[in-house]
Amino acid sequence: MGKHKRHNQTTPRSNDMLKLGIGVLGIAVLIGTIFFIRAQFDPNPGFENQATSGGAQMQDGAQVVNMEVTSFDYRPADLTVKQGVPVKWVIDGSGASGCTQFLIARDFGISQRIVRGENIIEFTPTQKGTFPFSCSMNMARGTITVV
Numbered sequence: 001m002g003k004h005k006r007h008n009q010t011t012p013r014s015n016d017m018l019k020l021g022i023g024v025l026g027i028a029v030l031i032g033t034i035f036f037i038r039a040q041f042d043p044n045p046g047f048e049n050q051a052t053s054g055g056a057q058m059q060d061g062a063q064v065v066n067m068e069v070t071s072f073d074y075r076p077a078d079l080t081v082k083q084g085v086p087v088k089w090v091i092d093g094s095g096a097s098g099c100t101q102f103l104i105a106r107d108f109g110i111s112q113r114i115v116r117g118e119n120i121i122e123f124t125p126t127q128k129g130t131f132p133f134s135c136s137m138n139m140a141r142g143t144i145t146v147v
Helices: 012-041
Strands: 057-059 062-069 078-081 087-092 102-105 110-113 118-123 129-134 141-146
Antiparallel strands (some): 057 062, 129 141
């Protein structure tokens, strides 16, 4: 009987998949590192929610809430509105970048791209409670409390 050599061969496709996986992992580590560094050196980090007002003001029959989007967070991150009253959510997207260019509030059926400048989202909350919203990667987060 002849001896057979067993070769550990990888196909070109499996090599491409391995390279893709390593690339995705590298990007994830880079993003995490950027968030960490930003949190360490930002003199006014949004993670501490330094904003003082997240309440609504009535204007033309709608509750108006204002929020700023930055590269890493929302300011203010916690908003309060009344049940059954239309909401006009005015978002300043001047600082939006990366995943904060998308805002998702599933409980209100909202999934919207945030452009630089003013963005307006309108909805009417039908249930009381506290509902989350976030960027597309769920890294920047906030809440809407309906009273």
